Amino acid sequence: MEESSKVIHAIYTDDDVLMAAVKKVRAERYHIEEIYTPFPVHGLDKAMGLAPTRLAITAFIYGVIGLVVATVMMDYIMIEDWPQNIGGKPSFSYIEGMPAFVPIMFELTVFFSAHLMVITFYLRSKLWPFKEAENPDVRTTDDHFLMEISAGHNIDEQFDILRNTGAVEVTLIDKAH
Known part of the structure; x- marks a missing residue:
């Protein structure tokens, strides 16, 4: 099985903790695939290093x-x-x-x-009528924040970093299935 099809989901319960975690994960040079939030988080796009919108x-x-x-x-x-x-x-x-x-x-x-x-x-955004939701965890529509990062070669190290940033739950997901 390919490593590139695996991602790590880290769940957070506070947006300030999420912002600090994003900065820490980026400092460690890990690629953040996506972040799912129940509401817009000010400054998250800049912290993730996303290009400004046109x-x-x-x-x-x-x-x-x-x-x-x-x-x-x-x-x-x-x-x-x-x-x-x-x-x-x-x-x-x-x-x-x-x-x-x-x-x-x-x-x-x-x-x-x-x-x-x-x-x-x-x-x-590829949003059209009858489109299936792509949200990986239903809790992110209520009160949780999910950071999805690419699983690297040293998954245990990534798990430790995410737990140290305040993640309440960290899981390895195979996106191929």
Whole structure:
């Protein structure tokens, strides 16, 4: 059986203890596969050494797309297709009527950014309807934290390090099964 299919699960009951354990495990140069928590833990991504998310960049791009769609849509509808005199606002030039269109531009910018970000997040996270949960221990949805690390050649040493970091339970799991 291959060593690479084995992982060690360390269960913690406190997020501060988990943060200290992550720093200790990283200092020992062990690879952390995943951490499962019942709630977001501030600073955990940085402690794990994860790259910053690019979701903010996509939010900006989606907002710009929404602004362009709003501008093109309003120019076509209110100026080209069916110009109307509404409250004395000019209907022969988009630029002159633009102050009246600012709320629509804002709303479509936010709409596109929010909705496309959610869709991007779900696709990137591989979350879709009827997807089976990948959570290895049901307790992590309530009040426990689970650190999953790759099992190395010296498993006893890894067990000792994890127990010394405050893990209440440490088990070796074969992911092949």
